[in-house]
Amino acid sequence: MYLALKHFHIICVVLSGAGFVLRGGWSLSGSPRLRAPLTRVLPHVVDSCLLGSALALAWLSGQAPFIHGWLTAKVLGLLAYIGLGMVALRPQRPVAVRTAAFAGALAVFAYIVSVALSKNPLGWIAVLA
Numbered sequence: 001m002y003l004a005l006k007h008f009h010i011i012c013v014v015l016s017g018a019g020f021v022l023r024g025g026w027s028l029s030g031s032p033r034l035r036a037p038l039t040r041v042l043p044h045v046v047d048s049c050l051l052g053s054a055l056a057l058a059w060l061s062g063q064a065p066f067i068h069g070w071l072t073a074k075v076l077g078l079l080a081y082i083g084l085g086m087v088a089l090r091p092q093r094p095v096a097v098r099t100a101a102f103a104g105a106l107a108v109f110a111y112i113v114s115v116a117l118s119k120n121p122l123g124w125i126a127v128l129a
Contacts, residue, residue, distance in 0.1 A: 002060050005053055012050035013116075017109055019043050020085060024102045027089045034091070073121035077112040081105055 023043065026034040033039055058064060058071065065075045087093060087101035114123030 002057070005056055005060070009050065009053035009057055012046055012053060013113070015046045016043070016050050019046060020105070020109070024088055024105070027091060027098060028095065028102065030091070034089070069121045070115050070119045073115045073123070074112050077108050077115065081108040081112065084108060 019042065023034060023039065025031075026039075063071055065072045084101045084105035088098050088105050090098070093101075111123050115121060118124070118126050120126035
């Protein structure tokens with residue numbers, strides 16, 4: 001059960017990240033595809049599955065944020081990613097602001113993945129050191 005759930009979680013991570021890259025590109029180019037019904041609904045479905053599988057994995061493994069440092073780092077990174085992503089995808093914001101927020105969100109996404117892979121709050125820094 002745990003392994004299947006972990007694989008489902010990884011698939012959701014890939015789909016969520018790829019979807020964000022696609023929507024970010026559409027936002028920066030001014031594409032009307034960003035306002036399509038499927039584009040507005042599908043990310044919420046994928047991200048809900050991602051969050052649900054994360055909570056189930058944490059419960060099954062007996063780990064919790066604010067107890068395990070790497071999981072705390074992922075949760076805090078997720079909050080930063082959501083905030084930057086919201087700015088990046090808002091068409092009302094200037095393109096320069098959206099571009100900076102998009103780059104920041106991608107960097108935070110990479111950080112979250114590195115923390116998940118290394119099980120260390122420093123992420124890739126711990127691996128490289």
